[in-house]
Amino acid sequence: MSDTFDLDDESPAQQPRPARAPRGEAGRLVSFLRGIAEGRLDDRLDSTSFEDLALRAVAEQANAAAARAAADVKEARQRVELVTTGVDEAIEAMVRLVIEGDLSGTLRLGVRDAALTPLIAGVGQVMETLKKFVNEIREAALQLSTSSAEVLAAATQNESSTSAQASAIHETTATMEELKGASHQIAENAQMVASIAEQTLSGARTGEGAIKSFMSSMESVKRNAVEVDDAIAKLSKRVERIGTVVEVIDEIADRSDLLALNAALEGAKAGEAGRGFSIVAAEMRRLAENVMESTKEIKNLITEIREATHAAKEASDGNKRMAAEGEKLGGNAMQSVSGILSGIQETSDAARVIHLATQQQRTATEQVVQSMSEIEEVTRQAQAGSKQATGAASELTSLAERLANLVKRFKVA
């Protein structure tokens, strides 16, 4: 046969050779087979027309194969139509069940075919799976609805809290701004206090020096008063001594005056002879009277000196008392100034510490203000996000409700 037929050989060694169409009965047979291959199963060969018996037998067998294939095709087509109908029914029934939402029943087909069994089983599994899904979706929708309601409540609460927090943070920020200004003012005031304390300390030290000078002056006044007292005592003694001497002189002058008077008396008694004697006596008397006048003046002066000395003594005693009192007052003042100095020193130190603390406070407050501004910005963003979350939660709740409503449409029990 290989010598008769030039069939397509897929051998690679023969591929390049050009096909040579058979002719004659073989050609007819090939053409017939080609038609069968192309699906013309109803074509038949007239086997009786073949002279070659072998080819005739082939033609008969080819006809039988074609008939057999046509019958198989027909049977297959019928079966396909049957299965297609069953599938259509199954799909229609499934679609109808899905559309109606009733998943409680089972799939029953009018067509029975073994080939549909897996389909029916698959559809049943799909239905069961759908039931399961619907149940799960229902539960999930219920949970989602509950959760979304909770989320919405929480989001609403969160939004409210965030708003309150933002308001509080805003107020806190404003307060911190005021605190910042106050801290700045406090720092400046503390610096001013420290400066004033320094000046006061300097002034108090100057006052301490002045009090020391005053105490020294009081000491000098007291010493001078004692010296003046001694000088007055000496002067008083000398004045008393002068008074005594003047008394003696006065007594002598008085006696001289008396003597001159008697001399003049005797001269007058002597008449002309005693005239010269009387003149001398008169002169003596005049001198004595001059002396007495002088001693009188001296006595007056001594009296004045005594009064002045007494006044000076009283003044000196007053000076001593004043100096002692001044020393006492100066001591008290010194003690007070020492206390004041100590207090001012402590105040100055405290003011310096306060100044440093307020500077640190100002820096810290500025940092807090900066942080609060950042927190406020973040809170603002959180507030916006919270609003969005609330909106999303609200939308989610609506979706959950929609989902629940959708799922309610499916009857699974």
Next chain:
Amino acid sequence: MSDEAAQLILFQVATSVFATAVRDVVRIGSVREIGADELVLDSALGRPYSRERGIVVTLDGAERTLVVDRVLGTRSVPAHAVQPLPAFAAACIRSGALAGLVLVDDVPMPLVDIPNLVRERVDRAAPPPP
């Protein structure tokens, strides 16, 4: 009245100035040195203030001292400057202590008889005879 000069002693009692004859005066003394029983403190001339000087006279052989404030000194005046009291005045006064008036530097002043003055004072102070 002779032309002889009259020798007088001028003295002061309180604010008044008097004159007395030198011849009647024994001496001028200091009151502090004279015993109190010899002193004549109050007299018709008045009461002296300072009582520093005493004009010593003799009275019945005993010395008496008229206490005065000051003895101004001796003066010699013409005899005609000494005038006795008019008779009528002497009769009215009835005291022998005032001997007359004397012009000293044209100022009239009483001329006192101190011994009579002292006598009258002593007599008046003595107890009356039984």
